[in-house]
Amino acid sequence: MNFYAFLAQLLELVVALVLAPLLTGWINQCRAWLQNRSAPPLLQTYYTLSKLFHKDVLLAHNASSLFRAAPYIIFSCMALSCAIVPTLSTDLIFAPAADAIALVGLFALARVFIALAGMDVGTSFGSLGSRREMFIGFLAEPALLMVFFTASLISRSTSLSTIVETLAHREFVIYPSLAFAGVAFTMVSLAENARVPIDNPTTHLELTMIHEAMILEYSGRHLALIEWAASLKLFAYSCLGIALFFPFGIPEAADPLSLLLAGATLILKLAIGGIVLALIETLSAKMRIFRAPEFLGTAFLLAVLAMLVHLLLEAGQ
């Protein structure tokens, strides 16, 4: 138990909680620019959260205690996932407690709760959203796990810290398998974070929504927690992408100077990532829900291909 590992862990969590809404705001801004609209302020997400926290909660007559507990559970799961992903340092106090597979399990836990909450009030849109969310979930989860497995086979460990250490520090080798895995991961992240082309985060057009349909009945602080959790999820996925595919600059040690440097690099990378995401969303159109299996099936096959490429070409090295 060293002090710096604890400090890095705490800092990482706080940075995630603070920066996540900013990342969402940044992406919205970039997207507005790219689409020739006037952009909302960068801090708009914070204003919305603050507004929602101050409002009364309107609960449907039929809402059960599960409905009220779910936002807290989902928010905690997402915050924990941000703490697991190494962003500022690989020397984290929580790193041994959860590896890449546990991270997938954590995302699945949050997904199950949000889907159950969507079904709780018993409206037509709620259960429609839950069904679609679980549908996207079971398509995306294997692909995500295969991406992690490819990285695990390279670094001989499923621990995220070890993966990042191996990829960033131990040796500088170009892994062609990671290129395939990177594409697969991007596709999965788009689907998991309810982005175009699978879902549209700004839609309220009833028949096309997935994420929005599940949370239709939420209001006030519950909605704020869920929106914040969604930003945290996007932040966690972005950081995962950075950790797996662009880990250069994540330090092994956790002394204050390297933490500061790592923070600066992280913000730079996230800013670029946000632009890329906005670009993808602007350039693609939302697909019909039953095209999603093709999209995510492609992601799964790419991830399998990545694994095979690793086993065929790189394993002997």
Added chain:
Amino acid sequence: MRQLLLIDWILITALGWLAIGVVGIAFPRKFFLISRALFPLGAFLGLLLALLALAAIASAPQRVILPIGLPDLPFHLRLDALSAFFLLLLGATAAGISIYAAGYLRPSEGTEPGLQCLLYHALLTSMALVMLADDGYAFMVAWETMALCAYFLVASEHRYAEIRRAAYLYLLISHIGAVGILLAFGVMAGSSGDYTFDAMRDFPTSGYWPTVAFLLALFGFGTKAGLLPLHVWLPEAHPVAPSPVSAMMSGIILKTAIYGMLRVAFDLLHVQLGWWGILLLILGLASALFGVIFAAVQTDMKRLLAYSSIENIGLVFVGIGLALVFKSFQLPNLAALALTAALYHCLNHAFFKSLLFLCTGSVLHATGERNLGKLGGLIHRMPWVAWLALIGALASAGLPPLNGFVSEWLLLQGFLFTAGLPHGYLNMLLPVVAGAVALIAALAGFAMVKFFGVVFLGQPREEKLAQAHDASRLERYGLLWLAAGCVLLGLLPNVIIALLDPVTRQLVGGGLRYAATSHGWWLLAPISEDRASYSPAAFLASIALFMAFVYWMVRRYYHGRAQRVAAWDCGYPLQTSRMQDTAEGFGQPIRRVFSPFFKRTREHPSPFDAQPRYRSVVEDPLWYWLYLPLARLVEYGTRLIAFLQQGRIAIYLLYSFVTLLTLLVLTRG
């Protein structure tokens, strides 16, 4: 008189169950005695058995010979680590089911309580004897007693034709399987005629006979376990039984098949071939995928759970197959990892599936409905059952930090090591198979959200659900015990792995004990800490702490006002319970994506139909491709043979004469 050993105590406990059953049948009218004294006593014996088995796992094998049965064929019994582990599973699960059954039993339902008490406890005794048996004869007697007791319990509501049909199907397939097991024992006993397991262990390891024995055993135990394509009886028989019996069948009886398979494959047969493992792996994966896909489209809550059992048994077989592969490459510690995952999953499945089946029992008593299309919103009327079912559903979906996740995590870790196998292509194919395991786990999540969401959440789909009542006190104790098991098995993986160490040492010669226990009770690191580690306790603690903190912060800095209003639902004014997703609706994406797996019949009436009927029936295609042709073949064959039956005595005398003549000719030469 020698001192009583552990095996004697275990035997006394198991026979105690039989005694309870006999007392029950002796006083069939005393319902209060049966439900309030005998079943709780049975639960206590279960607990006792679990404790005795716990003590027995690490101790040396013990034997006893019971002088019952035929004159020259006494029962040989033996208690070793493998049987002790499965006895532990039996005792611990049966304790929960029995205490629940005490509250569940109704004098007006099905077979009268006295007889049910006898059958139920005889079933428990026979299962314990299956796990203790040390010769083929004792094993088969106990095995068949188990099958028969289960048959009578399934047919408890024998007034309904479809229940009789389901029970008959179970009995038939169970007996076909028993023939396979018998033949496997016959092959292993060889020409010696000695059916003790000790003699079978000396069975020659060369030639093709071990493979024949393995395949026969796989067939026999596969029918009992519900392995594809021998699974058809399972989704018929498990749902129609009374719920405690369903729980027992899915939770424990399926595990006896796993026990038998392990006993034959690792203990009795000395040689393990790699391709056996591959075969088990393929069969297990096929069963798991098939089971979970069908679970996701079911409309009957107990059938959904039955299909989910096929999935879980499939995963166990995947683990056993992987262990066989590692064993054949002389990698005992990795084989131990895969085998630990399989055994751990057996224990987990026993707890969470029994829990879920018992929850459906409470729902059934409260509402009289098994059909998902007529349930809904029960979390308001039955909070105890709902929240405990949620634990079971989350465990079954393989979500951290509950128990289902630990075994799936171990299994996936096992797959990651297959990349290092010294083999030309297995080292590339097997890691990819992990993707299929991940798909199965994700689909299990879908099925469980459907199960829990449709039964307990939303608006009640029928008027009468407003009168539903929660589980009775004894029922709650049973559910609580099993739910606590799901949580504890998830939080204390190292304790269980240390417990499994003697078992894996006995079967594959390797164990995880050192690696698992070297980092403290809270951190699971099966091979080494930098390879992979997982700490469910830290996981749960941090989520709980974070939740408490967030709740406190939100309530401290913002007011806590909440109003009850009508649901928003995008502003649509009309909302009825019929507008929610039905079970069919929720399963629709699965039906569409996996359509080649199903045989569907649909009725889509025209828009001008005055009385439209919408129907969509999803059936098991194997029933039509395999079983019905097979049944027709058998019928055709019997019709040919029936030609012999002419009904005239002269012809029968002729048959006897011809037979005699033929035999004389044959024996003369």
